[in-house]
Amino acid sequence: MSSEKPLRILIVEDEILIALELESLLQDLGHEVVGMAASSEEALSLGQKLRPDLAFVDVHLADGPTGVDVARSLSANHRVTVLFMTANAKRIPEDFAGAWGVIAKPYTERGVREALSYVMVGQLREPDEARTVTFVPFGAALRERSSQIS
Template sequence: MARPLRVLIVEDEALLAYALEEDLRDAGHDVVGLAPSSREAIQLAERTRPELALVDIHLLDGPTGVEVARAIAGSGVTTVLFMTANVKRIPDDFAGAVGVIGKPYTANGIENAIAFVGEALKDGAEPPPPWSLQLAPHLQPAEDGRIRLGAH
């Protein structure tokens, strides 16, 4: 099992957010909040200082997840993973995120991604940039340098 992390869920689909929250809590993680919009996400991140933020690209206020990722990752406190079906909207610099979990995702895919982040953050280590993540032989960086986490 991954070491327990403090996680912020940034997702506008309430049922998906609640199901993910339940899965994370069942796995022993501390969900510090659910945010359906960019403003709420940034405020929650500033107030709760999570170790990990799972960020969708499209939120209640539009495709603002990239800006949310930049703001949250820019704090230097929180590692960001995108969770989206809109992977084409992720900029080349990944907006400070370390990877992507493509939707639809599996509980196993989430668990593996969080275990990786937990390991990378062990003892206060900095997470690697997205182009250097090495997860498993079948999850090597694509030609564009991006890593996509999920069921394979």
């Protein structure tokens, strides 16, 4: 990924150790973590202020199962591409628009790297649609969509 423009990333995660680990991984992969939020209110404020390219959003935050609402707002109001992180993908509505996929917790470096590559290819190939794509589950369906982009 070093030859591509680094993504500016917002992490929305209420578990600080997970957030710090993800921050370190994203930086190691050559991206810039522009902010970290532990609550929905903080996430929305940082999304407006920082205008990240991408947000990793935990579905269930400490202030309630508000990750889906945060993602909707970031996507619709600030054109932020969203990747969900969750241990339970069933919490994400099937018809949710605005997210590129979901990364299962506990996540792996490979899973994060593949998700980032997928997002970056989508942003390069579909600049007007890259931030408002219908939810695609991470995994087989994600690989299927990726082959359609090529």
